[in-house]
Amino acid sequence: MTGLAERLEGKRICIVAGSGGVGKTTASAALALGLAASGKRVAVVTIDPARRLADSLGLEQLGNEPREVDRALLQSHGVVLHDGGELWAMMLDPKATFDDLIARLAPDDRTREDVLGNRIYAQLSSAIAGSQEFTAVAKLYELDRDGGFDAIVLDTPPSRNALDFLDAPERISDFFDSKALKLFAVPTSIATRVMSRGTSVVFAILKRLTGVDLLDDVAVLFRSLGGLIDGFRDRAAAVKALLSDPATTFLIVTSPEREPVAEAIFFRGKLREAQLPFGGLIVNRATVLHEGERGDPVAVAAQLRDRLGDALAAKVAAGFEDLRLLAARDAESIERLKAELDEPDPIVVPRLDGEVQDIEGLLALHRHLTAG
Amino acid sequence: MTGKGGVGKTTVSAALGLVAARAGQRTIVAEVARRGDVASAFDRPDAEPFQETEIAPGLFHISIDPQDALEEYLRDQLPSGPVAEILIRSRVFGLIAAATPGMRELLTVGKLWELAQLDRRTPGADAYDLVVVDAPATGHGVALLSAPRTFAAAAAAGPVARQGAIIDTTLADPEQTAVVAVATAEELAVTETGALREALQASIGLTLQRVVANALEADRFSPQEAKLLKAHADHPAVARALRGHQRALRQRAQLARLRKLTDQAPARLSLHPGGPDIEGLADELEPQLDAAT
Numbered sequence: 001m002t003g004l005a006e007r008l009e010g011k012r013i014c015i016v017a018g019s020g021g022v023g024k025t026t027a028s029a030a031l032a033l034g035l036a037a038s039g040k041r042v043a044v045v046t047i048d049p050a051r052r053l054a055d056s057l058g059l060e061q062l063g064n065e066p067r068e069v070d071r072a073l074l075q076s077h078g079v080v081l082h083d084g085g086e087l088w089a090m091m092l093d094p095k096a097t098f099d100d101l102i103a104r105l106a107p108d109d110r111t112r113e114d115v116l117g118n119r120i121y122a123q124l125s126s127a128i129a130g131s132q133e134f135t136a137v138a139k140l141y142e143l144d145r146d147g148g149f150d151a152i153v154l155d156t157p158p159s160r161n162a163l164d165f166l167d168a169p170e171r172i173s174d175f176f177d178s179k180a181l182k183l184f185a186v187p188t189s190i191a192t193r194v195m196s197r198g199t200s201v202v203f204a205i206l207k208r209l210t211g212v213d214l215l216d217d218v219a220v221l222f223r224s225l226g227g228l229i230d231g232f233r234d235r236a237a238a239v240k241a242l243l244s245d246p247a248t249t250f251l252i253v254t255s256p257e258r259e260p261v262a263e264a265i266f267f268r269g270k271l272r273e274a275q276l277p278f279g280g281l282i283v284n285r286a287t288v289l290h291e292g293e294r295g296d297p298v299a300v301a302a303q304l305r306d307r308l309g310d311a312l313a314a315k316v317a318a319g320f321e322d323l324r325l326l327a328a329r330d331a332e333s334i335e336r337l338k339a340e341l342d343e344p345d346p347i348v349v350p351r352l353d354g355e356v357q358d359i360e361g362l363l364a365l366h367r368h369l370t371a372g
Numbered sequence: 373m374t375g376k377g378g379v380g381k382t383t384v385s386a387a388l389g390l391v392a393a394r395a396g397q398r399t400i401v402a403e404v405a406r407r408g409d410v411a412s413a414f415d416r417p418d419a420e421p422f423q424e425t426e427i428a429p430g431l432f433h434i435s436i437d438p439q440d441a442l443e444e445y446l447r448d449q450l451p452s453g454p455v456a457e458i459l460i461r462s463r464v465f466g467l468i469a470a471a472t473p474g475m476r477e478l479l480t481v482g483k484l485w486e487l488a489q490l491d492r493r494t495p496g497a498d499a500y501d502l503v504v505v506d507a508p509a510t511g512h513g514v515a516l517l518s519a520p521r522t523f524a525a526a527a528a529a530g531p532v533a534r535q536g537a538i539i540d541t542t543l544a545d546p547e548q549t550a551v552v553a554v555a556t557a558e559e560l561a562v563t564e565t566g567a568l569r570e571a572l573q574a575s576i577g578l579t580l581q582r583v584v585a586n587a588l589e590a591d592r593f594s595p596q597e598a599k600l601l602k603a604h605a606d607h608p609a610v611a612r613a614l615r616g617h618q619r620a621l622r623q624r625a626q627l628a629r630l631r632k633l634t635d636q637a638p639a640r641l642s643l644h645p646g647g648p649d650i651e652g653l654a655d656e657l658e659p660q661l662d663a664a665t
Contacts, residue, residue, distance in 0.1 A: 020509050021378015048511075051563070205459060209449065209531050258647060259382060292608045300609045307604050315592045316601070319616050320609045322590065325645035353615060354622065355559055 003370040004031065004347060005038070007280045008151075011249045013144060013242065014279065015154045017267055018253035019260035023284040026356040027253050028155035029053065030365040032087060033074075039082030040150040043143055044089050047136065047157045056358035059089055064097060066090040066147065077359040088149070097135040105231030114224035119217050133157055134168035137239045144242060166274050169243070173236035176229045249279030254337065256286050256330035265340045281346040282369065283334055287326040288350045297321040347371075373506055374513030375554035376564040380586040380648065384554045384641065385506040387653035391661060393431035394654065397501035400424060400432040400487055404480055404507055404516065424497065432500070434487070438476045441483035448493045449531060477519035478536065485539045488548075510568045517543055517551075518575040543576060550581035555630060555638070557585055557623040566633035583638040584657070585627060590642065591620040 008014060008031075016028045025046050032044035043066045054062050058073045066088035071081055081087070099116060106112035115121055133156075140154050242248060250271055254264040264281065271278050295303075301317035308316065338344055349368040356365050373385045382403070389401040403421075419425045421435040443460050450456040459465045486492065490499045507513040520543065524536030543549050553568055555561040569580045593601065598617050604610045630638055639660040641653055 019378065021376055052559070205450065205455065206465070207530075255378065257378075260378065290608070293612070295609070304604070304607060304610065307607075308600060308610075312593075312597055312600065315597070316609050316613045319590065319592060319613045322643075322645040323612055323616075329645065329647050353618060357559070 004280070004282075005034070005370055008035070008249065010247065011151065011279065012149075012247040013140065013152050013154070013245070013249070015140075015156060015243075015248065015250045016253055017156045017250055019255075019263035022253050022255045022260050023356070024253050025155050026053065026362065026365060027251075027282055027284065027369070028153045029057075029089075030356075030362045030369055031251075032089075032151075032153045033079065033359075033362050034366045034370060035151050035153070036081050036085045036087035037079055039085045041084060041086040041148065042088065042151045042153065043147060043149045044087070044153045044155065045092055045136070045139065045143065046089070046155040047092050047094075052357040053362075054089075054091075057089060062089060062091040064090065064093040064100075066143070074359065077363070079359065079363065084150075092136055092139055094135040097139050101135070101138055101235070102228065105228045105235065107227050107231075111224050111227040115221065115228075118221045118224065121221050134172050134236075134239075137168060137243065138235060141235070141239045141242050166243070166270055166276065169236040169240040173233050173240075176225070176232040176236070244274075244276055246277070249277045251279050251282060252341070253282045253284055255284050256333035258333075261333050261337060264337060268341045278341075278343075281337060281341055281343045283330075283337065283346050283348045285351040286330045286334065286348050287323065288330070288348065289324070289327045293323075295320075297324070373504060373552045373554055374508070374510055374568065376556075376561040377509040379554050379556045379561050381509075381554045382506050383648040383650060383653060384584055384586055384657075385504050386650045387641075387657050388552070388661075389431050389502075389504045390428060390650055390654040391658045392502045392504070393428060394658070396430070398430055398432075398498070399502045399504060400434060400500045401504045401506060402484055402487060403433070403435045404484075404505065424494075436480050436483050438479040438483075441479040444486075444494065445479065445482060477516050478523045481516055481519050481543070482535070482539060485542055488542070510564050510571075514568065514571045514575050517572075517578075521576060540576075544578060546578065546581070549578065551578055552582045552584060553580055553634070554584045554586050556587050557626040557630065559626060559629075562626050562630045562633065565630060569634055580634055580636075582661075583630065583634045583636055584641060585630060585638040586641045587643040588627075588640055589616060589619055589623060591624065593617050593620075 014031065016024050016031070018024050025048070028044050028046060032042045035042045045066075054060070057069050059067055059069065061067075067090065069087040069089060071086075074081065074087065102115050103112050106115065136154060136157055140152060143149060143152055252264050252267055254260040268278060297317040297320050300320050301313045304313035304316055307313075334346065334348060337346060347369055349365065352361070352364055352368075354361070356362060373381050373388070375381050385401050385403075389399045392399040416425075416427050416433075419427060419433065421433075422437045422440055424432050424434045427433045443456075446456045446459050447453070450459070484503060484505055486494065487500060488503045492499060507516060520536040520539040524533050524540060551572055553565045555565045565580075565583060572578045572580060593613070598614070601610050601614050601617070605614055627638065627640075639657060641656050644652060
């Protein structure tokens with residue numbers, strides 16, 4: 001088995017993707033901890049950290065800028081960072097990041113105020129489809145450019161739709177290149193003059209459906225955003241380039257359950273289509289039988305009857321049967337993943353006792369991730 | 373149906389749909405932002421996911437596609453067909469619709485609302501007695517439910533504002549809409565369920581109708597039995613049994629937290645080691661729902 005350390009050799013950006021609830025956040029944190037221990041200056045960017053995990057790292061006020069995890073705290077848990085090793089963590093606030101980006105790209109104060117103060121923007125900017133995904137990669141780009149990190153681990157948003165994430169830069173730049181935005185970007189009188197008859201009909205109907213107020217607000221927002229077209233287009237292009245940079249890699253995390261497995265296969269296909277680099281597969285929380293656990297439940301019950309009595313031996317055997325079923329299901333999932341992802345050597349992490357929510361848990365997880 | 377990612381919302385939604393269908397209710401399970409997981413759970417992966425398809429007697433399935441919902445809405449709203457077609461084909465309109473914040477959520481929730489109407493907008497479609505929504509995970513689920521309210525407030529006048537208000541009235545009416553949380557007996561999932569309860573109340577004024585604790589591992593051993601097992605932990609199956617017992621104890625503690633955070637006893641569904649089995653889950657769910665609904 002190739003450990004994670006070898007797979008990440010020479011990589012500066014590691015994007016951890018997968019279905020919700022498979023352990024992406026803890027895998028990202030464990031990975032970052034390991035990289036820091038090996039002497040790298042690492043930032044882990046998460047969307048929604050588990051409160052207790054953040055607390056256990058001493059990061060009660062995890063914010064939109066990276067904060068360093070106290071070395072002494074890590075040391076007290078037996079984690080020694082090699083020379084130069086630093087662990088930083090931040091929680092992405094999509095709204096703040098988007099606001100920030102607009103403030104930075106706005107050509108002047110007035111445009112900035114117009115956008116940030118717009119009723120539609122203010123009420124709904126957090127609901128823009130794909131905005132979480134875009135801000136995640138936009139932030140990644142900034143950290144990579146300005147942060148001086150050797151490695152950045154991005155725990156991706158809990159999105160079912162991988163496309164939202166991979167297409168985010170494209171969609172944002174499509175939006176800023178759109179005819180609609182450009183129509184609004186010029187003074188209304190000129191826009192009316194150059195509008196085709198079809199387009200005027202479109203606006204007339206929109207007005208009837210949505211009412212004047214909404215349309216005006218949309219118009220004002222679009223017009224103000226028009227001033228940001230060039231900045232956004234450049235940023236989206238840079239972000240897109242970063243995703244396909246040779247120093248970037250995507251790790252896919254899944255549990256052995258059917259839906260996350262389907263999601264992992266789907267995401268791998270999307271990476272292939274977009275020609276983005278796939279760095280490896282982590283199958284988390286798998287039930288794995290050890291040597292000496294291959295016996296069948298009937299034999300187990302027979303072996304234990306004298307020691308435990310019939311009733312208790314039967315219960316233990318029933319539990320053992322469940323275990324075998326789980327292990328068989330998980331083995332089948334792993335075989336399917338190997339074939340479909342074209343990954344002969346996935347990293348299989350057995351189900352650990354208890355949830356990973358402190359440094360000890362991260363260390364245990366890290367040992368499994370790097371077992372070679 | 374909402375809850376933390378990975379807790380089994382889709383299978384529990386399908387099981388709930390099956391319970392209702394068995395009781396003679398014409399039921400549809402609607403997936404949001406998915407690609408037909410419910411249909412695959414019924415071994416019908418080939419079913420056309422974006423159309424209403426019968427996957428078991430009296431049980432239908434659809435995945436909501438916002439673009440389809442938009443086209444259907446326009447065809448219904450605009451008096452003349454050609455005008456709707458102009459809009460649907462218009463790149464400008466498509467971009468504005470795609471770029472208008474919250475529009476996808478509104479269209480999705482509008483389609484869900486339409487599925488629940490006795491007089492269906494979809495030509496030739498029959499009414500359902502129950503629409504089970506396999507909604508996105510907690511935070512996104514609440515955003516989806518509150519989209520009509522947000523939109524109605526943003527659009528001051530016109531049909532969109534009016535319809536947003538109507539949809540919101542339906543969603544916020546406990547007689548018509550129930551929010552069910554699915555959780556596993558794990559700390560994070562339980563915590564998120566508590567947060568969901570508060571967010572629902574704050575954003576749309578709904579209470580959490582029912583909580584389902586999913587994928588519960590068998591809790592097999594009494595304290596005395598556990599003690600006896602400890603003396604025989606040299607046997608690998610006994611060692612496994614003890615680890616399972618420890619998990620069961622942690623699970624019990626989380627179930628108690630869940631009960632406290634939500635002020636109700638959750639319905640319980642067991643872990644199916646061979647993979648989720650919708651029929652079996654429906655059998656388990658059925659007797660537990662009668663009391664509450």
